[in-house]
Amino acid sequence: MDSSSREPHDVAVEALSTLSEYLERSLDKGVSVILVRSQTDRSDVWLGDAAETQAEWTRCGFVRNALVADILEATQPGLNSLSIDGQTYRFVRTFTQVGEHGAIVFTAA
Template sequence: MANVDNQSEPLLTLAEYLELSLDEGGLVILARTSEQSFTVYIGDMMDSLGDMRTRGNIAAATALAILEQTSPGWNQIVVGGQTYRFMRTYAQLEEIPATVFTPI
């Protein structure tokens, strides 16, 4: 399990999306949609892409840093004094490879 206590911009970004997923009742799904950016969805992997809620785009550098600072499997990060626990897995979002963050 990765246990990170860090105030980096990428982890602050991830924390914001984890908060949204907790508020809205869905998973955070990160999918690369271009060389320069990743799209962030909040939803369920059983939903079609059209049924998922798009929550924005983040720069590829930020998304790749999130992936570098977390690990597959169970993670715990502390951002702004708040602890976030989640499982990081991989999935296929229609034809697009995606990383899924499941808050626990």
């Protein structure tokens, strides 16, 4: 297998591994993962309830927008059930608006 044929698999693995890290954090706290696309090159990652104000959320890092695009490609709007790193995750992917920025919300199902 040449490197170009491995690339899509490697990208999906990195995207889903990153998503699983934040899903684990959100499960521990009983909140959602909220990716706010506030920068041209990256999205801020928050944990919280998307129905509450952003002041109530906890910022826990950022993800490159290229990786966010890969996460969106590997998931679908609505209910998802994926095995990531040997663990099965069931979550709902929705969208919301945070100020002037779009946001993607992942909520455990």
